[in-house]
Amino acid sequence: MVKVGIIALATCLIMMTAIIAKPRITIRGIVFDTYPLVAITGLILLLVLGGLTPKQYAAGLTADTAVNPIKILALFFSMTFLSVYLDEAGFFHYLAGRTLARAGSDQRRLLTSLFLTVSVLTVFTSNDIVVLTFTPFIGYFTKAAKVNPIPYLVTEFIAANTFSMMLIIGNPTNIYLATGAGIDFLAYVKVMLIPTVLAGAAVYIAIRLLFRKELAVPMKGESKQVSIRHKPTVVLGMIHLGVCTLLLAIGSYVNLPMWLIAVCAAGSLIVCTCVMNVVTRRGPRLLFRSIHRLPWLLAPFVLSMFGLVLALNESGLSGRIAEVLAHGNPIVTYGITSSLADNIINNIPMSVLFTSLLTYGNAPLSAVYATIIGSNLGAYLTPVGALAGIMWMSLLGTVGVDFSFGKFVSYGVRIAVPAIAAALLGLAVSAALLL
Numbered sequence: 136m137v138k139v140g141i142i143a144l145a146t147c148l149i150m151m152t153a154i155i156a157k158p159r160i161t162i163r164g165i166v167f168d169t170y171p172l173v174a175i176t177g178l179i180l181l182l183v184l185g186g187l188t189p190k191q192y193a194a195g196l197t198a199d200t201a202v203n204p205i206k207i208l209a210l211f212f213s214m215t216f217l218s219v220y221l222d223e224a225g226f227f228h229y230l231a232g233r234t235l236a237r238a239g240s241d242q243r244r245l246l247t248s249l250f251l252t253v254s255v256l257t258v259f260t261s262n263d264i265v266v267l268t269f270t271p272f273i274g275y276f277t278k279a280a281k282v283n284p285i286p287y288l289v290t291e292f293i294a295a296n297t298f299s300m301m302l303i304i305g306n307p308t309n310i311y312l313a314t315g316a317g318i319d320f321l322a323y324v325k326v327m328l329i330p331t332v333l334a335g336a337a338v339y340i341a342i343r344l345l346f347r348k349e350l351a352v353p354m355k356g357e358s359k360q361v362s363i364r365h366k367p368t369v370v371l372g373m374i375h376l377g378v379c380t381l382l383l384a385i386g387s388y389v390n391l392p393m394w395l396i397a398v399c400a401a402g403s404l405i406v407c408t409c410v411m412n413v414v415t416r417r418g419p420r421l422l423f424r425s426i427h428r429l430p431w432l433l434a435p436f437v438l439s440m441f442g443l444v445l446a447l448n449e450s451g452l453s454g455r456i457a458e459v460l461a462h463g464n465p466i467v468t469y470g471i472t473s474s475l476a477d478n479i480i481n482n483i484p485m486s487v488l489f490t491s492l493l494t495y496g497n498a499p500l501s502a503v504y505a506t507i508i509g510s511n512l513g514a515y516l517t518p519v520g521a522l523a524g525i526m527w528m529s530l531l532g533t534v535g536v537d538f539s540f541g542k543f544v545s546y547g548v549r550i551a552v553p554a555i556a557a558a559l560l561g562l563a564v565s566a567a568l569l570l
Contacts, residue, residue: 139186139450143443146177147480154481154519155540171432174439174484187446195445196438204441204487206394207314208434211307213397217379218260220404220425221372227256227268229363242282242350243343246290249273250339253294259380262299262306262511263430266292266523270530280354284536286346289546292527293338296514297554300507301331303393304383307433308486308510310393315490316503320383320393326504326569330561334512337557341550367411368421375404433483433522440484448491457496465502466566469493470559473509474551477520482510501566508558515551518543 153170160167181187196205221227230252249269257265269291277284299305303313303323313323343350363369379400386396408422447453460468469489476485489506492498514521518528518540531538 136450136452138184139181139446140452142177142180142184142186143447143452146173146180146443147484149173150177150484151479151481151519154525168432171436171439174436174443178439178442181442181446187442187449191449192442192445195441204437206392207307207311208437210304210310210394210397211433212429213394213401214304214379215261215264215429216401216425217372217376217397217404218264219428220408220421221260221369221376222264222268223421223425223428224365224368224372225363226369226372227265228272230256232272242286242352242354245354246286246342246346246350249287250290250294250342253291254298254335257295257298257305258301259376261304262295262521263523263526265295266527267530269295270527274531274536278535282352282354283349285538285542286342286349288527288531288536288538289346289550290342292523293342293515293550293554294335296511296521296523297334297338298331300327300334300511300558302327302380304380304397306482306511307437308482309507311483311486312490312493312503312507312510314393316493316500318500318503320386324384326500326562326565327507329565330504330508330558333561334508334554334558337553338550341553345546345549365417367415368408371407371411372404375400375407430522437483437487440487443484444487444491447488448495453488453491454495457492457498460492461496461498465499466505466559466562468505469498469502470505470509470555470562473506474513474516474555475509477510477513478517479519481519482513482521485513486510500570501562504562504566505559508555508562512551512555512558515547515554516544517547 150170150173153168153173158169160169160172178187178192182189182192196203253265253269270288273287273291274284277287300309301324303309303318303320309323379397382391382396382400383393386393405422409419411417412419412422444453460472462468473485473489476489479485480488486506493503493506496502510521514524518524524543528538528540528543
C-alpha cells in the first residue's frame with residue numbers, strides 16, 4: 136500500500152510540475168507536452184514494481200462496465216471530432232464574428248453577446264473546442280477594437296467551463312463520472328439543468344461586477360465580418376452533430392450505448408464528407424486537419440491515470456479515502472474536495488480517482504453530480520485544474536496577451552466561490568426534487 140501511494144503521489148506531483156513549467160520535447164519537428172509521459176512512466180513503475188499486475192490492468196481495460204476507459208475515449212474523441220470538423224469548416228468563427236459585430240460600440244452588450252454565444256455552443260459541443268476556437272478570435276478582435284481583452288477572455292473561459300456541465304457530452308469528466316454511476320443522457324440533463332443555470336447566472340453577475348470599469352469604456356475600432364466559404368460542409372457537420380445529440384438523448388431507451396452512437400456519427404460524417412469531396416472535387420484537407428487536431432495525447436494520459444487508480448483500488452488506499460469522504464453532507468463534501476483535487480492532479484485524473492471513491496463509499500447520486508460540478512468549476516481556480524486551462528494559457532501568448540498564473544488565480548477565485556456555491560445549492564434543489 137505504501138509503495139503504491141508513494142508512486143501515485145510522486146507521479147501526480149511531477150505531472151503537475153510538468154503542466155505548470157511546460158517542458159516539451161521535439162521529435163522530428165513535432166512538439167510534445169511531457170505531462171502524459173510522466174503519467175505513462177508512473178504506470179510503468181507500478182507494473183514493474185508489482186503495484187499493479189499486467190493481468191489486473193488488462194482486466195480493467197477490457198471490463199464490460201460503464202467506466203471502461205476505451206469506450207469513454209471512443210465517445211470523447213468522436214464527439215470532439217464532430218466539433219472540430221465544424222470549427223475547421225468555419226462555423227464557430229463565423230458565429231463569433233456575427234455575434235461580436237452586432238454589439239456596436241457598447242462593451243457591456245458585447246460581453247453579454249459573447250457570454251451567451253459561448254454558453255450555447257458549449258452546451259452542444261465541448262468546452263475545450265470552444266476555448267480553442269474563440270481565444271485567438273477574441274485576441275485579434277479586441278486588438279482591432281482597441282479594448283482590454285482580459286474581460287472577454289475571462290468571460291469566454293468561465294462561460295465554457297460553466298455550461299459544459301449542462302450535457303453529459305460537454306466535458307470528458309462528465310462522461311466518465313456519469314457513465315461510471317450508470318446515469319443516462321436525459322437523467323443527467325434533468326438534474327444538472329438547475330445547477331448549471333444558477334452557476335451561469337452567478338458567474339455572469341460576478342464578471343460584470345469584476346470588470347465594470349473596463350466595460351464602461353466605449354469601443355473605438357470596428358469588427359471584421361466573417362463568412363463561411365463552403366456552406367454544404369457546415370450543413371453536413373451540423374446535421375451529424377444534431378442527429379448524434381438526439382440519439383444520445385434517446386439512446387438509453389432503445390438500448391444503444393453512447394460510445395457506439397458517437398462513433399457511428401463520426402464515421403458517417405467521414406464517409407459523407409469523402410463522398411461530397413469526390414462529387415465536388417474538393418480535397419481531403421478539412422478531414423485531415425480535423426483528425427490532426429484531435430487531442431491524441433489525452434488517450435495515453437487517461438489510460439495511464441486509469442492504471443494508477445486501479446493500483447490505488449487494489450492496494451486499499453481508495454477505500455481509506457472514501458471512508459474519510461463519507462462523513463458530512465455528500466453534496467458539500469464531494470463538491471468542494473473535487474474542486475480542490477482538480478488543481479492538485481488535474482480534473483481528468485481526479486474524475487478517474489473519484490469514480491472509484493464514489494463506488495467504494497457507496498455514495499449517493501447527489502455526490503456523483505457534486506463531483507461533476509467540481510470537475511467543471513474547479514477549473515476556475517488555477518490553470519492546472521483542467522486541460523482547457525492549460526491550453527487556454529498557452530493560446531494567450533500566441534495572441535500577445537500577458538496573463539500570468541497569479542492573475543488567473545486572482546480572477547478565478549473571485550468567480551469560483553459564488554459559482555460553486557450557486558451550483559451546489561442548485562444541486563441540492565434538484566436532488567430534493569428528482570433523486
